[in-house]
Amino acid sequence: MLSYILRRMFGIIVMLILLSMFTFALSRSVPGGPWMQNADIPLPPEQVEAFKAKYNLPFALLSDPDHRVADMYGAWGEKKMFGKSYEGILRSTFIVDEEGTIVKVFPKVTPKGHSREVLAALQS
DSSP: OHHHHHHHHHHHHHHHHHHHHHHHHHHHHSTTOSOOOEEEESSOHHHHHHHHHHHTOSSEEEEOTTOHHHHHHTOEEEEEETTEEEEEEOOOEEEEOTTSOEEEEEOSOOSTTHHHHHHHHHHO
């Protein structure tokens, strides 16, 4: 049981770090772009704020401990690691316009090359 919990915690930490690196790189690539960065994280608000403060992130991190927002976007579901199934955040990116309409969805995101893909979509 302890190894399962450690794997889950490690997965969340890796996801947060990758998300932070991606959004940081993207914010430097498109200065003053007409978009806002948000991250929906399934942790309590105190932990999310501590993470944001620790890394001095210049964008909103949304706490979603009961994963209602992630469910609405289809970004919460079954995952598998080391032969075990569990529920968790599905790596996805959504580009939302000023009116709140989803313009582009990137499901099953992998970090390699994703920032260039999103940047290309934002510039088109």
